[in-house]
Amino acid sequence: QVQLVESGGGLVQAGGSLRLSCAASGRTFSSYAMGWFRQAPGKEREFVAGITWSGGSTDYADSVKGRFTISRSNAKNTVYLQMNSLKAEDTAVYYCAADRTQTVVRRYGYDYWGQGTQVTVSS
Numbered sequence: 001q002v003q004l005v006e007s008g009g010g011l012v013q014a015g016g017s018l019r020l021s022c023a024a025s026g027r028t029f030s031s032y033a034m035g036w037f038r039q040a041p042g043k044e045r046e047f048v049a050g051i052t053w054s055g056g057s058t059d060y061a062d063s064v065k066g067r068f069t070i071s072r073s074n075a076k077n078t079v080y081l082q083m084n085s086l087k088a089e090d091t092a093v094y095y096c097a098a099d100r101t102q103t104v105v106r107r108y109g110y111d112y113w114g115q116g117t118q119v120t121v122s123s
Contacts, residue, residue: 001026001112002024002025002026002028002029002032002098002111002112003024003025003026003112004022004023004024004025004096004097004098004112004113004114005022005023005114005115006020006021006022006094006095006096006114006115006116006117007020007021007022007023007117008020008021008117009094009117009118009119010118010119010120011120011121011122012086012119012120012121012122013086013121013122014086014087014088014121014122014123015085015086016086016121017082017083017084017085017086018083018086018119019080019081019082019083020036020080020081020083020094020096020117020119021078021079021080022034022036022078022079022080022081022096022114023076023077023078024077024078024079024098025077026077029074029077029098030053030074031053031100031102032053032098032099032100032102032111032112033050033051033052033053033098033099033100033101033102033103033104033105033106034050034051034070034072034079034096034097034098034099035047035048035049035050035051035096035097035098035099035105035106035107035110036048036049036050036070036079036081036094036095036096036097037094037095037096037097037110038090038092038093038094038095038119039092039093039095039116040089040091040092040093043092045095046061047061047107047108048060048061048064048068048081048094049061049064049068049069049070049081050070050099050105050106050107051070051071051072051079051105052102052103052104052105053074053102053103055071055072055074057103057104057105058070058105059105059107063089064083064090067083067084067085067086068081068082068083068084069081069082069084070082079096081094081096083119086119086121087121087123088121088122088123089121090119090121091119091120091121092118092119093116093117093118093119094116094117094118094119095113095114095115095116096113096114097110097111097112097113097114098110098111098112099111
């Protein structure tokens with residue numbers, strides 16, 4: 001089992017940047033593909049970005065492509081989401097998730113979830 005704890009959320013002005021971190025417990029972090037999702041008030045949770053166990057493959061939602069970058073450090077059991085050029089519509093609770101399917105990035109079917117961190121972008 002993997003436990004996930006997100007951090008790095010906060011309030012930022014439009015055009016600014018934030019870096020989210022997700023620390024994973026357990027020795028098998030490198031066995032999982034990892035993803036970031038978000039949920040805005042009144043909306044369904046949506047996929048934001050994902051990365052394979054090795055970091056060799058990534059995927060992004062069209063709405064964040066070119067602005068957000070997902071990365072990971074298996075040595076530190078941590079996955080990151082660098083968010084640049086933030087917009088008001090990026091406001092949401094951001095969740096990281098772990099997927100046992102190591103070698104491809106999926107937009108669904110994740111096995112473990114963190115509690116989320118709030119990101120608020122003021123316009």
